[in-house]
Structures are given as C-alpha cells and as structure tokens.
Amino acid sequence: MAHTTVERNEDxxxxxxxxxLKVTAPRLAVLEALQQAPHSSAEHLLLSVLPALPGTSAQAVxxxxxxFTEAGLVxxxxxxxxxxxxxxxxxxNHHHLLCIRCGKVTDVDCVVGAAPCLSPSDSSGFAVLSAEVTFNGICPQCRNAS
Amino acid sequence: MAHTTVERNEDxxxxxxxxxLKVTAPRLAVLEALQQAPHSSAEHLLLSVLPALPGTSAQAVxxxxxxFTEAGLVxxxxxxxxxxxxxxxxxxNHHHLLCIRCGKVTDVDCVVGAAPCLSPSDSSGFAVLSAEVTFNGICPQCRNAS
DNA sequence: GCGTTGTTTTGAATTATTCAAAATAAGATC
DNA sequence: GATCTTATTTTGAATAATTCAAAACAACGC
Structure with missing residues (x-):
C-alpha cells in the first residue's frame, strides 16, 4: 500500500x-471525510466526524x-x-453532473479542453473570475428505476 | 408605440x-413584473405586485x-x-454573469454557438437535460468602486 | 348560472445557515 | 517546557427563504 494511516494523517x-490554517482535530476529520466522500453536505460531514470526535458541533463543521473554502482548499x-x-x-475547473431525481453529483471534466468554459462570449464589462457549469439530468440508477 | 396597456395585458x-394555466390577477401581475425586471427574487416580485394588488401574499407569489416554472414559462x-x-x-440556453460583490445578474448568450455548453465530455451514463453555466466575476460598477 | 377544479389566503413549520459571546486549544516566543 | 497571543470551537440563539396544509375563493367549461 502507498500510505499508512499515520502517513495519510501527516499528509x-x-x-x-x-x-x-491551524491544525485541529475537527479540521483533520472533516478533510479526511471529504476526501473519502466528495460532494458531502455539512450535515453528512458532521455525521461522518461524530463517531471519531464526539461532541463536535455543527457550527464547527x-x-x-x-x-477551507476561503483558503481554497475546498x-x-x-x-x-x-x-x-x-x-x-x-x-x-471541473464541472458537475447533477441528478434532478436523487441529487447525486458526479464530476465531469471541462467540456472542450480547458478554456471555453471560462470565457463568456460577451462579458458585459465583468471581470470574470470563474465559471460554474452544472449539467442537469437523470443518473443511471434513476433511469433504470423509471 | 407598439402596444397599449390593454394589448400588453392581452399578450x-x-x-x-x-x-x-388559469389566468388570475396575481399571475398577470407577477408575469408583468418579471418582464419589466428580469432576475427578480420572490420578495422583489411581491413588492412590485403589492401596490396594484394589495393583499397579495408571499405564498401566492x-x-x-x-x-410558471413547472409550465416552462419562467x-x-x-x-x-x-x-x-x-x-x-x-x-x-443562455447563461449568467453573476457579480460576487453586489449580486447583480446579467444574461450572456451561449459561449460557442449553441451546442458545446449542452453536452459534457463524458456524461457518465446520465441523461443530460439541461446545462446551467454561471460566470462569477465583478461587475463594472463594483470594479470602479474598488 | 353552476359546479368542478385549480388557485390564493391564512397561519404555521421547516431547514440550512449564520451570528455572537464565552471557553478552549494551537503555535509562536521566551 | 511554560506562557502568551490569536485563532478556533462550543454553546445557544436567531435568521431568512421557502414549503406545508387546510380552508376560502375564483376561473373556466358546461
């Protein structure tokens, strides 16, 4: 294996x-939970963290x-x-496929190479900093279910 | 002028x-307010509608x-x-420029022709129905203010 | 005009998120 | 290694957009 538990923790x-940022137990736990389950909600992360760190508050998460968001980590x-x-x-600059039935989110790489999704045809004087692309659809599971 | 008030109303x-959908006073008022001020919030629409239609509730809006959204009208x-x-x-299939300072929203036509923004490189089995593209940036006014 | 069905009102509940102050712990300094 | 400063977490509460449910009402077809 590539990493032991301790090594992962040191990462x-x-x-x-x-x-x-200061290194704290809640931060380590949230970051680890997030690596194991991307596209997690705050509530889901809290539930993931609680067993190992009882007493953690929602506000901590x-x-x-x-x-993390401010620091560009998430x-x-x-x-x-x-x-x-x-x-x-x-x-x-990756984008998201969102299932409108079950809410499942899947990553998708930028549509055509890297650049097109980052510059609108006419920016109307805006200084464009980033682009968010979300594809709404039905995921394979929900397609089968119907 | 192209339309009188009555004609617009008939439109x-x-x-x-x-x-x-059934034609009701709140619906007419909301649709008219929306045509005059696109990118309006429910609260803003309520405030626009109230003078002409006192007693309108937020829930009506x-x-x-x-x-309207269900019917594909908005x-x-x-x-x-x-x-x-x-x-x-x-x-x-138009997209949006969003000012991260003041929240102003401006429409922007599809990036490259019509198609590219509608199909991801790999749809992971999703049946893709629509694409939402949002460009985050700073609008001209907020640029000048800083 | 009348009845059915959809819409609006009324009133309350929900849920994700944020605010604020006190308690606490991390990391720098001595 | 102890102490101090500053950032972080806890605790407790508030907010704000939105939705739910039942009763009153109004539009449209007949």
Missing amino acids: LVRIIRAAG YGVLAA RRFDPPGTAALFECRVGD | LVRIIRAAG YGVLAA RRFDPPGTAALFECRVGD
Whole structure:
C-alpha cells in the first residue's frame, strides 16, 4: 500500500498547514471525510466526524468548511433546493453532473479542453473570475428505476 | 408605440393560457413584473405586485412562480447564498454573469454557438437535460468602486 | 348560472445557515 | 517546557427563504 494511516494523517496536516490554517482535530476529520466522500453536505460531514470526535458541533463543521473554502482548499457547490455540497478536488475547473431525481453529483471534466468554459462570449464589462457549469439530468440508477 | 396597456395585458393572458394555466390577477401581475425586471427574487416580485394588488401574499407569489416554472414559462436561477431569482427569458440556453460583490445578474448568450455548453465530455451514463453555466466575476460598477 | 377544479389566503413549520459571546486549544516566543 | 497571543470551537440563539396544509375563493367549461 502507498500510505499508512499515520502517513495519510501527516499528509492532511501538511495540506491544512500549507493553507495557513491551524491544525485541529475537527479540521483533520472533516478533510479526511471529504476526501473519502466528495460532494458531502455539512450535515453528512458532521455525521461522518461524530463517531471519531464526539461532541463536535455543527457550527464547527460550518466553520471548518468556511475556512477551507476561503483558503481554497475546498470548493462549495450549491445545488438548487438542497444543502450545499463540498469537495476537495479544486483548481482544475471541473464541472458537475447533477441528478434532478436523487441529487447525486458526479464530476465531469471541462467540456472542450480547458478554456471555453471560462470565457463568456460577451462579458458585459465583468471581470470574470470563474465559471460554474452544472449539467442537469437523470443518473443511471434513476433511469433504470423509471 | 407598439402596444397599449390593454394589448400588453392581452399578450400576458395569452401566454399564461397557452401554458395551460388559469389566468388570475396575481399571475398577470407577477408575469408583468418579471418582464419589466428580469432576475427578480420572490420578495422583489411581491413588492412590485403589492401596490396594484394589495393583499397579495408571499405564498401566492411562490405559488405563481412554481406554476410558471413547472409550465416552462419562467426559469429559476439559484445564486449561492441569496434568494432564488426568476426570469421569463426561457428556452434559449443562455447563461449568467453573476457579480460576487453586489449580486447583480446579467444574461450572456451561449459561449460557442449553441451546442458545446449542452453536452459534457463524458456524461457518465446520465441523461443530460439541461446545462446551467454561471460566470462569477465583478461587475463594472463594483470594479470602479474598488 | 353552476359546479368542478385549480388557485390564493391564512397561519404555521421547516431547514440550512449564520451570528455572537464565552471557553478552549494551537503555535509562536521566551 | 511554560506562557502568551490569536485563532478556533462550543454553546445557544436567531435568521431568512421557502414549503406545508387546510380552508376560502375564483376561473373556466358546461
């Protein structure tokens, strides 16, 4: 195997510290949970973290996620009508397939190479910083179910 | 001028009826407000409608918007961290420029012709129905202010 | 005009998220 | 290694957009 548990933990420590953030137990736990289950909601992350770290508060998770997002460590994705999702795949301009039935989210690489999705045809004077592309559809499981 | 008030009103009636919906005062008022101010929130629409139609409830507006969205008459746009916005420009696969400072939304036509934004490179078995593209940036006003 | 069905009102509940202050712990400094 | 500063977490509550449910009402077809 590539990494022992301790080594993985040291990786997490490095990642958090490199972002200029203090290393704390909630942060390590949230980051690890996020690596194991991308596109997780704050609530789901709290539930993942609680067994190992009883007493962790929802606000701690929100705080961790806010700090990570601010630091560019995680990316926030807001599907309409549900809780926000978080993922640690970041900085690669990837997009999302969203199942409108079950809410499942799948990553998808940028449509045509790298550039097109980042520049609108007419930016109307806006300084464009990023592009969010979401494809709405029905996932394989939900297709079969109907 | 192209249309008198009455003529415009008759257009609205036709639009609503063509969607298979009953024509009611709240629906006419919301649709008219939406045509005059695209990218409006439910609250903003309620405020626009109240002077002409006192006693209109917020739930009426939500109900109208749900019916319109369901019928394909309006499109809902959910910017992260704020109330949902609604617009009646629909069916043309246009996208949005969103100012991350002030929340201003501007329409932008599809990036490269029509097709590219509608098909991901790998749809992972999803039946893709639509694509939402949002460009995040700073609008001209906010650029000048800083 | 009348009845059916869909819409609006009324009133309340829900849910994700944020705010604020006090308690605590991480990391720098001595 | 102890101490201090500052960031983080806990605790407790508030907010805000939206939805739910039942009763009153109004549109449209006959």
